[in-house]
Amino acid sequence: MKKILALALACVLVLGLFAGCGAKSDSAKVVYWSMWESTEPQGKAIAESVKAFTEKTGIQVDLQFKGRSGIRDGLLPALTANQVIDVFDEDIDRVNNDFKDYLLDLEELNKKYDYEKTAVAGLMDACRVAGNGTLKTIPYQPNVFAFFYNQKIFDEAGITAAPTTWDELLDACAKIKAVGYIPITCDDAYITCMIGYHLGRLVGEEGVRDIVNNNKWDDPAVAQFAADYAELASLGYFSPNVASNAWPAGQNTELAGGKVGMYLNGSWLPNEVKDTAGPDFQWGCFSYPAVDGGVNGPETCNYGAQVYAINKNSKVSDEAFQLIQFLTKGEADKKLSEYSVGIPADTTNTEWPALLSGVKPVMDSVSVRWSWAVGVESNVDITPAIKENTLKLCGGSITADEFIQNMKNAAG
Numbered sequence: 001m002k003k004i005l006a007l008a009l010a011c012v013l014v015l016g017l018f019a020g021c022g023a024k025s026d027s028a029k030v031v032y033w034s035m036w037e038s039t040e041p042q043g044k045a046i047a048e049s050v051k052a053f054t055e056k057t058g059i060q061v062d063l064q065f066k067g068r069s070g071i072r073d074g075l076l077p078a079l080t081a082n083q084v085i086d087v088f089d090e091d092i093d094r095v096n097n098d099f100k101d102y103l104l105d106l107e108e109l110n111k112k113y114d115y116e117k118t119a120v121a122g123l124m125d126a127c128r129v130a131g132n133g134t135l136k137t138i139p140y141q142p143n144v145f146a147f148f149y150n151q152k153i154f155d156e157a158g159i160t161a162a163p164t165t166w167d168e169l170l171d172a173c174a175k176i177k178a179v180g181y182i183p184i185t186c187d188d189a190y191i192t193c194m195i196g197y198h199l200g201r202l203v204g205e206e207g208v209r210d211i212v213n214n215n216k217w218d219d220p221a222v223a224q225f226a227a228d229y230a231e232l233a234s235l236g237y238f239s240p241n242v243a244s245n246a247w248p249a250g251q252n253t254e255l256a257g258g259k260v261g262m263y264l265n266g267s268w269l270p271n272e273v274k275d276t277a278g279p280d281f282q283w284g285c286f287s288y289p290a291v292d293g294g295v296n297g298p299e300t301c302n303y304g305a306q307v308y309a310i311n312k313n314s315k316v317s318d319e320a321f322q323l324i325q326f327l328t329k330g331e332a333d334k335k336l337s338e339y340s341v342g343i344p345a346d347t348t349n350t351e352w353p354a355l356l357s358g359v360k361p362v363m364d365s366v367s368v369r370w371s372w373a374v375g376v377e378s379n380v381d382i383t384p385a386i387k388e389n390t391l392k393l394c395g396g397s398i399t400a401d402e403f404i405q406n407m408k409n410a411a412g
Contacts, residue, residue: 028319029060032087033075035306038065041271042141045339049332050323057326059319075099079311086314087323092304093371095137096130103136104310109321110135118329118347123305126369139305140328141336142343143267144363145193146301151282151358153181153261162286164298166228169289173237176261184232185239185260188391189247192373192383193302194264195390198225200374201294209375212382215411217404226393226400228291233396243395252276264288267363270355271341285358287366300368305345385410 032050036043043065050061066074071090078085079102089095096103110116115138116124123139131137149162157175161168173183186194199208202221211219232238239245239254254260256273258281263269270283287298308324310317326332333346341353343363352360377383389406392398398406 028316029062030086030316030320030323031062031084032064032320032323033071033078033085033089034063034065035068035071035088035090036065037067041339041341042336045332045336046327049327049335052332053323053326057319057322059322061323072098082313085311086316086320087308087310089140089306089308091372092126092130092137092139092307095307095309096127099309100136102309102311102313103131104312104314104317106135106138106310106321109318113321113325115325120345120347122303122367122369123345126304127307129369137307137309138324138328139307140333140345141340142303142305142345142363144301144303144343144359144366145264145266146285146287146359146362147262147264148255148269149262149284149286150255150258150260151284152258153179154284157181157261162284163289164286165289166291170232170235170237172261173232173235177236182239182254182260183237184242184262184264185245185250185254186242186264186394187245187247187250188387190265191390191394192376192387194229194394195225195386196370196374196376197264197288197301198228198291199376200300200370201288201291201296204295205370205375207295209378212376212379212386215382215408217407217411222404222407223400224291224293226403229390229393230396230400230403233394238394238396240395243391243397248272256281267343267356267359268340274341274355283355283358285362287362296368299366300370301362301366302370302372302374303363303366304369304371382407382410 034043034046036046038047047063050063053059054061071088075088076099079099120139120142123142127137127139128135153176157179159172159175163169163172176183196208199211199221202224207221210216211222239250239260241249241254251263251265251269251273255263256276287301290297310320314320329346333344334349336342337344337349337353341355343352343356376386385407389398389403393403
C-alpha cells in the first residue's frame with residue numbers, strides 16, 4: 001500500500017512539473033508598443049499576426065498601438081520610468097539613437113534561433129552599424145529612398161533610361177517640360193532630403209554632418225548645391241508650388257495626379273498615394289544621380305527599415321524575440337508586405353508587390369547606406385532654417401548666394 005501511495009505521489013509530482021513547464025508559455029506576456037495605428041495596413045497585418053503567434057505558442061501579447069507620435073514622444077519617458085515594455089519598433093536610426101540606452105544586445109538570441117538564415121544581409125549589417133558594431137535591432141518592412149517617377153510621362157517625353165548623372169537628370173527635366181509636364185516636385189516634409197542627398201553626393205555623409213554641425217556654410221559643396229538647385233528653379237524644372245507645398249500636397253495632388261514626372265521619396269510612396277494615382281499608374285524608380293566632382297554615386301543612398309528592439313530590462317526577452325521572429329518571417333512577413341505594399345524582410349518571400357516592381361532593381365543595386373536625409377538634420381537648431389531656405393531656393397525666391405548667406409546668418 002505504501003508503495004502504491006509513493007508511486008501515486010511521484011506521478012503527481014511529475015505531472016506538476018510538466019504542468020509547470022507548460023504554464024511558463026501560457027503565463028508569459030510580452031508587452032509590445034507599436035509605432036503603427038490600428039487602422040493602418042501595417043497595424044491590421046501585425047494585429048492578425050500577433051493573434052496567430054499567441055495561438056501557436058501560447059505566449060500572450062499585450063499589443064498597444066501608439067502611432068508615430070506616441071513612440072517618439074512617449075516611449076523614452078515610459079522606459080525611463082521603468083514601465084513594463086518588452087518590444088517596441090520605429091525607424092532604424094531613431095531606435096538606435098534615441099532609445100540606445102534601453103536596447104538589449106540580440107546577438108545570442110539571434111544565434112539561438114538562427115535568425116539570419118533568411119534575413120536580408122545588408123539590412124542586418126546596417127543594424128549592426130547603427131548599433132555600434134553589435135546587433136540590437138531586427139529589421140522589418142525594408143525601404144529605400146530614391147527618385148520615384150511616372151513611367152507614362154517618361155514614355156511621352158521619350159526618356160528611355162532613368163538618369164544616372166546630373167546632366168542626364170537635366171536632360172530628362174527638359175524633355176518632360178517640353179511635353180507639358182512639371183519635371184520635379186517636393187513637399188515640406190521631404191525637402192531636407194534633397195539638399196542632404198546633393199551634398200552627400202559631393203562630400204559624403206560625414207562631410208554633410210561637418211557642414212551642418214560646424215557651420216561650414218562657405219564650403220564649396222554648399223555653393224555647388226545652391227547653384228545646381230538655383231539652375232533647376234530658373235529653368236522651370238520645379239513645381240511652381242514647391243515652396244508652399246505642405247505634405248502631402250506634392251505627392252498627392254501633383255505626382256499622383258499625373259502632373260509631375262519625379263519626386264524624391266521613400267518606397268512607401270506608391271502605397272500612400274495608390275488611391276489617388278489609380279490602378280493604371282506605372283511607377284519607376286532610380287537612385288539619386290551622381291554629381292560632377294562627387295565622391296559617390298547611385299550605389300550609395302538612404303535605405304533601411306523599421307526595426308524591432310527589446311528592452312534590456314525585459315523579463316521575457318526570449319519570448320519577445322520569438323515574437324519578433326514570427327512577425328518578420330514567413331506568412332506574417334508576407335502578409336505585412338501585401339497589406340502595406342511594402343518590401344518583404346524574409347528572403348524566402350521573393351514575390352514583391354506589383355507597385356514596387358521598379359524599386360527592386362534599385363534596392364538590389366545599392367551597397368552603401370546613408371542615414372536619414374544624409375545627416376543634414378543632425379543639427380536640430382538649424383534644421384528649420386535649412387528647410388525654409390531650401391524651399392525658397394527651389395521656389396526661385398532666393399538666389400544661390402542668398403541661400404548661403406541666409407544659412408550663415410541662421411548659424412550665427
